[in-house]
Amino acid sequence: MPLTISIDLGSPVPAYRQIADRLRETLVTGHLRPGDALPPVRQLATDLGVHFNTVAEAYRTLATEGWLMLRRGSGAVVVERGVPPPAAPEQRDRLALALRDAVLKMRAAGWPAEEIAIELHKALKGTPS
């Protein structure tokens, strides 16, 4: 499967971050494994209908997070990851808050609590470890 992701222009979430998010998914779930090469920036850019700088920014984000290694000329490669660095407590809180906000917005939009739990388990399913 040649890495099919899709993003939502028109969302308030910037394109480069959506791309990084979608790619991080494939990394977390193990669909992209250490040693695998990511598609060239320009190819993924045309696939998604964005400027290649936007994709490059996403790759840079993931590289900073320690997922990728970028080398001029040889593209982006998934890195062998050890234990994820223990997140700063401030960072932890932010992530938990994002979850909380997502849940409350769904509640506010009328989702039943059960469906939200189902969505959560869909998201958790397939994530190793």
Add this chain to the structure above:
Amino acid sequence: MPLTISIDLGSPVPAYRQIADRLRETLVTGHLRPGDALPPVRQLATDLGVHFNTVAEAYRTLATEGWLMLRRGSGAVVVERGVPPPAAPEQRDRLALALRDAVLKMRAAGWPAEEIAIELHKALKGTPS
């Protein structure tokens, strides 16, 4: 309790949206009920250390979402809510995606699946209906 919320000015999430998020919490959880008056924009603004326009923007957001009624001269009042307006499917997807993103970022940061489930239930707890 005079409505104590707090925001993080250093966060990438804009202040006005944080304010709206925190207020939406108190609305979803029923701590603010139909008929209740919100603090004047200028007061909440000084409490939070932001400009009153920033709070006004948050109030306006919640008003267009149907939570509040804003009236010149009177103030901001929580509205009696009927059925939540049927969200466009696009909007629904965005909400579910936000949940998925939050979960996967937590996984990527090394949270055990179980702890994430606990966080979820904390978020769901106390939301009526």
Add this chain to the structure above:
Amino acid sequence: MPLTISIDLGSPVPAYRQIADRLRETLVTGHLRPGDALPPVRQLATDLGVHFNTVAEAYRTLATEGWLMLRRGSGAVVVERGVPPPAAPEQRDRLALALRDAVLKMRAAGWPAEEIAIELHKALKGTPS
């Protein structure tokens, strides 16, 4: 019929103008005729759930337009009207523009052109001369 009108707090249109608009209706359509007395400011105010100053402001608006005569102690009375003063062309344009805007917003909201015409005729019906 003891003059039953209703307004929509929560609308962006200020209450006093809604009251004036509703009253002007009854004047244009002839349900209130020269010599008729309007309800006391305080009574109409409590009926509508607004401050009596708000109703007073509406009465004043209609008095300025030449519909009413206000006398302290004797309340508001509908005036014998001659020919309406020829509106300034600027005023004429504003009124026509309001009609145009109303129509376009209905179109934008998906109303069929025919239904809009029906609404128009409902509005015109019963207006004498």
Add this chain to the structure above:
Amino acid sequence: MPLTISIDLGSPVPAYRQIADRLRETLVTGHLRPGDALPPVRQLATDLGVHFNTVAEAYRTLATEGWLMLRRGSGAVVVERGVPPPAAPEQRDRLALALRDAVLKMRAAGWPAEEIAIELHKALKGTPS
């Protein structure tokens, strides 16, 4: 034609809403079509002699109505519209009421019923579908 609209700064109707109204016109009548780009907020602002925030507010209004897509770095683009979102009955009433008000104010200002009908048909003409 580079989108020529004009507003009346002396009107009680706020400038940002006038701008939104005028733009909605060009959208409803099909003079601006899906995919078309709107002028940058700052450019339209200087054209109209207002601050760019005022134009931005108008754009945001149309964006939440589903007409536009705003993207940082790109610009404002007219969106492909599906079915107009089913307006809340409350909203429907408000629109019909605005029409009714406009008509009765014209009657009150002395317009003959026939001329009003003519104005209506001018407003309806050119609106497709």
Add this chain to the structure above:
DNA sequence: GTGGTCTAGACCACG
């Protein structure tokens, strides 16, 4: 005293 509008302008984030 309440919210609403607007300006002026700085600074940021995105593409």
Add this chain to the structure above:
DNA sequence: GTGGTCTAGACCACA
């Protein structure tokens, strides 16, 4: 160069 956010503060309209 695009839109987004925020501040500072004036002035208005409303109740």
